[in-house]
Amino acid sequence: MTKVKFIALKNYIKGGYPQEKDFETKEVDLDETLGNNQILVKLIYISVDPYVRGRMSEGKSYIDPFKIGEPIECGGVGKIEKSNCSKWKVGDYIANNQFPWKEKFVTDGNNPGCYKADKNAAPLPCYLSLLGMTGMTAYCGLTEIGEPKKGETLVVSAGSGAVGQIVGQVGKIIGCRVIGIAGSKEKCDFMTKELRFDVGINYKSPTYKDDIAKAVEKTGVDIYWENVGGEITDAVLPHLNKYARIPLCGVISSYNKTELDVGPRIQIYLLKSSAKMQGFIVFNYIDKFPAASKQLAEWYNQGKIKDQHSIKKGLDQVVPSFLSLFNSDHLGKMIIKIADE
């Protein structure tokens, strides 16, 4: 038996921002005896993602809420410490989009959600970012729904974050003009200088609506990548070009609202521009992940795409890092390092 700590959901929340008091850290004895095909995994990196907020509330969604008292699950990379499964050997690195926020755990080595994290192909945090869930979201949503073409104008909200950084860079590789929207000057500098977006717009500036209008004055908007919803989207939709596409990836500005967000009605903009808006969940495209990973890894190794991570250290940083996603200064993908590689 070994003592291990994990982070559990303490109570469901009805609306409003999640808080530290909604979580609890527990310590339990871990029985390291392995059954058939089981593996013992030491968690090395864990992801915090906005979608965790959705699973903290009861109600109909595309995925069940977390169970009270049980570990929260999110993307993770771990190291195999013991294996009773022919697919895995001790020392291998393993990733999964549903690993527990738990220092060490026993799991099924044949779980189809597990995949190998090859340290020689890319740094381990990339398997939670570019080569993990957020990279797959960006690549599959953009290519399948956004259908970007050379010379088109792509506007990306939350452009400096985990999904946004990849969407904009893939757009640039394809030959789009890319305009990123984010919440600070530092994030705008990051988008234009590091990610090579054409324009960065700070939505916290009092002039942001005019800044958006000016940035697309000559080109209009062919693709609007929707990560945030709310007033930012209201400012973009009047500029849609004919046959514009809107991959509806997320609406983070609404996740903590206590009442449904009501804004300008969007139908008239879609109608006038014959635009298509399509919501999606990344796992709709699971069959496309191998090809997407291959392409993204190739671009990464050719130096065509960057994968920025903001890494905090320690299990005690997991909850604060998650909470900060709703008001954060992080660049790229937020990841927490739990143990040394």
Ligand SMILES: NC(=O)c1ccc[n+]([C@@H]2O[C@H](COP(=O)([O-])OP(=O)(O)OC[C@H]3O[C@@H](n4cnc5c(N)ncnc54)[C@H](OP(=O)(O)O)[C@@H]3O)[C@@H](O)[C@H]2O)c1
């Ligand atoms: N459909 C899917 O399968 C799927 C998969 C992954 C992610 N998503 C969605 O994609 C979006 C981005 O997720 P991510 O993992 O890449 O997170 P992220 O962008 O790394 O972090 C979230 C960012 O959202 C911005 N934000 C927070 N509250 C906001 C508000 N009220 N108004 C405008 N911006 C706000 C913040 O940046 P600023 O400083 O710029 O405000 C924050 O840094 C989220 O909506 C998420 O739910 C969807």
